[in-house]
Amino acid sequence: MLNSWVPKYLTWVFILKTTLQVDDELLSEFQERVVKRYGKLKGPQSEALAEAMRLWLSYIGQAKNTRVVGGGMDVIQEFDKLPEVARKAFRKGLFERSDITAVPLFFRFRKTDVESLCASFTSMWGEAVRVSGNIDSIETGGGVSYTWQLPNEKKFVLNSFPDTLSFGLRVDEPDFKDLKL
Numbered sequence: 001m002l003n004s005w006v007p008k009y010l011t012w013v014f015i016l017k018t019t020l021q022v023d024d025e026l027l028s029e030f031q032e033r034v035v036k037r038y039g040k041l042k043g044p045q046s047e048a049l050a051e052a053m054r055l056w057l058s059y060i061g062q063a064k065n066t067r068v069v070g071g072g073m074d075v076i077q078e079f080d081k082l083p084e085v086a087r088k089a090f091r092k093g094l095f096e097r098s099d100i101t102a103v104p105l106f107f108r109f110r111k112t113d114v115e116s117l118c119a120s121f122t123s124m125w126g127e128a129v130r131v132s133g134n135i136d137s138i139e140t141g142g143g144v145s146y147t148w149q150l151p152n153e154k155k156f157v158l159n160s161f162p163d164t165l166s167f168g169l170r171v172d173e174p175d176f177k178d179l180k181l
Helices: 025-039 044-059 079-092 111-125 136-142
Strands: 064-068 073-078 100-104 131-134 144-150 153-160 163-173
Touching: 025 044, 025 131, 044 064, 044 073, 064 163, 073 079, 079 100, 079 111, 079 163, 111 136, 111 144, 111 153, 111 163, 136 144
Parallel strands: none
Antiparallel strands: 064 073, 064 100, 100 163, 131 144, 144 153, 153 163
16 A cells, blocks of 8 residues: 555644736735734734635625724624634733624625624623624614623623624622611
């Protein structure tokens, strides 16, 4: 057998390489902007090209991508990966800086989008302790807010509208009736 000499722990890695032909001016502008944003060209050029591809797929209606900003990030991310973005932001303490906002790069968020996001957050944080608004109103331009209780009296909040989603942490306000002056 030909492959009998290959160790079992050896992993095969295939690298796909594509040659693209673009206008020299466009390539130069692209590379200049990559360097301005990331400070270097080598690795970030691939990231920026992947981001451009996600934008184009959303533009032609073949993917659901969002622009995610806040907490020190500004990235193009697939909608289905928003729960993982929230989990990582929580672990890294990024919600201490600000809420994170996702803007659809497709037509708009639908009721089913919000429901799937809520299901993911429920699997992470448990059942929502409070819901303000009606999920059906997303289809007509309204909004709905969900709150999950976390340890240490913090709450995770998702505010959902057709044109934006935002999520972040809240701390319970002190009860002033217990405050003695």
